[in-house]
Amino acid sequence: MANFEAYQEYQRIEDFEEDSPPGEEDLLVHVPESLKDSWHHIKNLDNFFTRIYHFHQKNGFACMMLSEFFELVQFLFVVTFTTFLVNCVEYDVLFANRAVNHTGQGQNPLDRNKVTLPDAILPSQQCTQRIQENSWIIFLLIMAAIFWIYRLVKVFCNVLSYWEIRQFYIKALKIRMDELCNFTWQEVQDRLINLQREQQMCIHKKELTELDIYHRILRFKNYMVAMINKSLLPVQLQLPLLGNVVFLSQVLKYNFELILFWGPGSLFQNKWNLHPKYKRSGNRLELAQQLSRVILLIGLANLLLCPFILVWQVLYAFFSYTEVIRREPGSLGARRWSLHGRLYLRHFNELDHELDGRLARGYKPTSKYMNSFTSPLLSVLAKNVAFFSGSVLAVLIALTVYDEDVLTVQHILTAITVLGVVITISRSFIPDEHMVWCPEQLLQCVLAHIHYMPDHWRGNANKSETRDEVAQLFQYKAVFILEELLSPIVTPFILIFLLRNKSLEIIDFFRNFTVEVVGVGDICSFAQMDIRRHGNPTWLSEGQSEASIYQQAENGKTELSLMHFTIKNPHWQPPQESSVFISHLKEKVQHDAQGGPSTQLLLSEAPLCTSLQSNQSGTGPENLLASVLAHPILTASGLQGRDHRFIPSSTAASAAASVLASLSTSQLAPTSRGRSHGLLPSSVHPETTMYHSDRTVMDSMSNSDSHIRRNALHSEFASAEMSLHAIYMHELHQQSSHPQKTSGHWQNPVPMRELHTNTGFQAQSGHGSSISMPTPVLLGGWKEEDEEEEEDVDDQEVNSGSTPKQGTGDIC
DSSP states (O other): OOOGGGGTTEEEOSOGGGSSSTTGGGOEEEOOGGGTTSSSSOSOHHHHHHHHHHHHHTTSHHHHHHHHHHHHHHHHHHHHHHHHHHHSBOHHHHTTSSOOOOOOTTOOGGGTTOOOHHHHBOOHHHHHHHHHHOHHHHHHHHHHHHHHHHHHHHHHHHHHHHHHHHHIIIIISOOOGGGGGGSOHHHHHHHHHHHHHHHOSSTTOSOOOHHHHHHHHSHHHHHHHHHHHTTOSSOEEEETTTEEEEOOOHHHHHHHHIIIIISTTOSEEETTEEOGGGGOSTTHHHHHHHHHHHHHHHHHHHHHHHHHHHHHHHHHHHHHHHHHHHHOGGGGGOEEEOHHHHHHSOOTTOOHHHHHHHHHHTHHHHHHHHHTOOOHHHHHHHHHHHHHHHHHHHHHHHHHHHOGGGGGSTTHHHHHHHHHHHHHHHHTTSOOTTOEEOHHHHHHHHHHHHOOOOGGGTTOTTSHHHHHHHHHHEEEHHHHHHHHHHHHHHHHHIIIIIGGGGHHHHHHHHHHTEEEETTTEEEEGGGGTOHHHHOOGGGTTTTTOOOOTTTSOGGGHHHHHHHHHHHHOTTOOOOHHHHHHHHHHHHHHHHHHTTSOOHHHHHHHHHHHHHHHTOOOOSHHHHHHHHHHHHHHHHHHTOBOTTOSBOOOOOHHHHHHHHHHHHHTOOOOOOTTSOOOSSOOSSOOTTSHHHHHOHHHHHHHHHOOOHHHHHHHHHHHHHHHHHHHHHHHHHHHHHHHOTTOOOTTOOOOOOGGGOOOOSOEEEEOTTSOEEEEOTTOOOOOOOOSOHHHHHHHHHHHHHHTOOOSSOSBEEO
């Protein structure tokens, strides 16, 4: 590259100061004549890939621009409508506190005192005069106008940039807009990777990998996930009566990102490069003081803007939720994943749609688990409040039916509305006396989807303390609204008095956990999913990890994130250390599958297990997962399978291992790089254990030529495989953490270091079914911690006959 004359067909890229990542200015790129006006070199690949992803997830150019247009209209409507209500309505007339006499000709004498809406609206001149005389209103309108113009400019820029993305999809990726919804993100990503070889969008390396694209899209989010994992964020508050409260709102999260990533005085000098001074340890104290000053200034700015932000939050919440609360008062008692929960439960390198799908699958079992807790005292109070409120409401309704003039009595409609809301809220605290709840099984079913939980939850699913900790991740919608309303007030104090004290820890975190990747820039080292650097020995990486306690990711996040990424991106070739870890894990699965139940037996139990789990399931993946979760309960109870043989005692780990081993034998069509994905049913043989036993799944796969339906099946089975790995890894984590527990349904663990890599493996299941292992057995995505704990304790409780201390109605 030093002899420029020898490379006449190459040209040097200008404006390298805007290119990503650093160092591109020293590179040359071959630009064919036909592609000079194409996407042969992209400035700021982070923004480019992020926009490609958002374009796909938001269903194309028309939907995106229409949404942005209506956001502008909504803001304009809220400001103008609020100004009108404050200044242009005569409320004394509207509330009939002042008589209005219509004496015009042609007026009916009976209508002369009737108030109409035009009577309560001031003339335009008088309304304008009121606005002009109120200096606060003028100031707020000016602030709103400035913000709206800023948003308008931003929308205009987005129109230009996303129109370019639209052209990129059509011309470069060969995806028409009417076909966009038929393509999954993985398919779009594969086309991006193939296009790189032709057009050199990124000039610093010949080929892109899936991990490169994820790093660019999730660069800052991976840092946030790592800081949550290491308990650096969010800030926890100790409040009277409430105890330890985790507070993380949208406003506070926005301020975190402003301070750390892209605001003035942030740690990053551009979107892909940490400032060099933060990589040196010599001036860490000085940098911590500098960061502390930045946080102080941002906190003071939030304090100054607090009234304006608070007014907007209140107005937006009023216009957004009032009608919903009036129509469905119980909606405030619905739950949602909190912002802290979404970050706590997120894997490294997990895109938004992947996280949303995973948490959506865990929504129903988590709701059932949370609803299994009721207070007997509160239940008695709620029944009586509902009785008295219902009695009064019944009388009012009867009176209005008898004579509709009752509705004209002052506050009658208000009383009916309030009583209806009180009754709805009261009934939400009354348990269903016909339901039977199994807290341990419900929590284990939750963990099959969310993949993370502290160790102390296992065996304590019936405790109110566990329920309170789950509630921090899965909060009431009313709590969410309240947090957002209080956020403008609370955020300045958190920044000024709490976050500043962590300045030195933040500086050390970014210095110790930032690595520079060629062609990508600076990223969080945890996002590399490096087992040797960040693995945890209690999570199957014993003998493979050199990480100290400070360097280890908590709750097995490194190991689980690695398997999750492998499942979602089957073409990705992991580094050597990661490949060794995956290989050892596959051998461990095959070893444990020898003592587990056969897959045929598990599938024969699937309908009964699904019923025990209280899930409305009709698909193969859901039935299979339910059978694995409930299998220890069935074995402990002595129930018989369809083969009329007594089911031997076994754990959820062995059941999951048996299924995973059988899935690995599925003869699937190889991918473009010669690898096969253990769950994507491209061409499944009917004789395969799993699919032969589930007629519905087999029929849907053999008879459907629909591209969309095939993609949906792929996603379903991949999710099921990740859930099985989560169960299996949590069980092994518990066995490694508590090897002394070797009771009936806990097996002695076989250390990973005692297993050796084999090119072929034959395993016999507990019922004699032969399972052959092909060389590249691909296991799936995992999730994080402690699912195994709960499964084992469930078995112990059934065997011992113990019952949880708290629950709804009857308890398993």
